[in-house]
Amino acid sequence: MxxxxxxxxxxxxxxxxxxxxxxxxxxxxxxxxxxxxxxxxxxxxxxxxxxxxxxxxxxxxxxxxxxxxxxxxxxxxxxxxxxxxxxxxxxxxxxxxxxxxxxxxxxxxxxxxxxxxxxxxxxxxxxxxxxxxxAHYTPAWWDAEVVAHDRRDLETAVITVAPGRRFDYLPGQSFSMCTDLRPRVWRQYTPANAPRADGTLELHVRAVDGGEVSTALVSLLRPGDALRLGPATGSGLTLQQGHGPIAMIAGGTGVAPMKALIEQLAAAPRPTSLYWGARTPAGHYCLDEMRALAAAYEWLEFTPCADEDLFGAGVRIGSPAELAVADRRCVGAAVYLCGPPGMVEASGKHLVASGVRAEAIHFEPFGE
The missing domain is CATH 1.10.490.10 (Globins)
Structure with missing residues (x-):
């Protein structure tokens, strides 16, 4: 014993x-x-x-x-x-x-x-x-090719990847990825789309200080480059069964899994609120796409927010968790939380202190 x-x-x-x-x-x-x-x-x-x-x-x-x-x-x-x-x-x-x-x-x-x-x-x-x-039913890794690389700003790129064979995953799951630009160094990323007919994956990557993989993916990666993908893992951010409302709280590239979940929800809609935070409005690197989703789905409410708005971009000021709580979007809702580790930790504490049940908060932290 x-x-x-x-x-x-x-x-x-x-x-x-x-x-x-x-x-x-x-x-x-x-x-x-x-x-x-x-x-x-x-x-x-x-x-x-x-x-x-x-x-x-x-x-x-x-x-x-x-x-x-x-x-x-x-x-x-x-x-x-x-x-x-x-x-x-x-x-x-x-x-x-x-x-x-x-x-x-x-x-x-x-x-x-x-x-x-x-x-x-x-x-x-x-x-x-x-x-x-x-080993009996799935490969140890998937070879993939970069088919598009859209650099949105100095720190952020939206990358489209095509695996060479079928790659199964659930929206909200993540997988590790490796590039020959940084051999044998693997980092976790979460697709920003639900599975597509063509099998492509949309990845949102932000270069972080000291992040050798993220920096290479944003600055050096080009269409045609090869990548290697590990199997999809995790269940913390996958959609839980139910019919009640959903509150999504995201920071930075943490909006990626939220976008994938929204695409999944389109098949069986539930009242959904997404609060997306950034330091400044310039950090909302895919704002037009997210607003287009909100316009297309009447069940989706989208609120971009920032710590400050010096140039009057029209976003709300405050953290996404604080605003979601203030708007009472978390009452009786399943809350999905993703972003930088510090933001996830602080948001979780604020939600619990505001009366949100800990078991209603779903998140899955990962590295760069």
């Missing part, structure tokens, strides 16, 4: 060492199993803490593992794009346990070692089983 509380305390002790933990982990992994090095980007700065932090957080919460099984299965299927095989999981587990032992110091015991080994084994088996099953 795994002692979950003991694992959590031990992980807290180890995590207090900060960046030293992932540095040690990858050193052990690459020295003991050099064949794994090619699965990771040459520049490890952005990747460094992701794997070990995720492993530690998930494995140490093994007592509630049933709640994250779908996410672990998604991870297992997704990791096939790296070339990860069942045989690689023990190598990661060995490096993880060695790292935990190193940073636990005198607090490390055979009982803790046995707990970590058992807990990691459960996580690894869940991921590997899902990956093996997926």
């Amino acid at each position: 795994v002692d979950a509380e003991r694992l959590k305390k031990n992980w807290s002790l180890v995590a207090a060492h900060g960046d030293q933990v992932p540095l040690y982990f990858y050193s052990v992994l690459f020295l003991t199993h050099p064949e794994t090095r090619d699965m990771f980007p040459m520049n490890m700065a952005a990747q460094r803490d992701k794997l070990v932090t995720a492993l530690g957080a998930v494995v140490s919460n093994v007592d509630t593992i049933e709640h994250v099984v779908p996410a672990l299965q998604d991870l297992g299927r997704d990791h096939r794009k790296f070339g990860a095989l069942r045989g690689h999981y023990p190598a990661v587990g060995e490096a993880l346990v060695a790292t935990l032992e190193h940073f636990s110091g005198p607090h490390w015991t055979p009982a803790i070692a046995a707990d970590w080994t058992a807990a990691y084994g459960l996580v690894a088996a869940t991921m590997a089983d899902a990956a093996d099953e997926a």
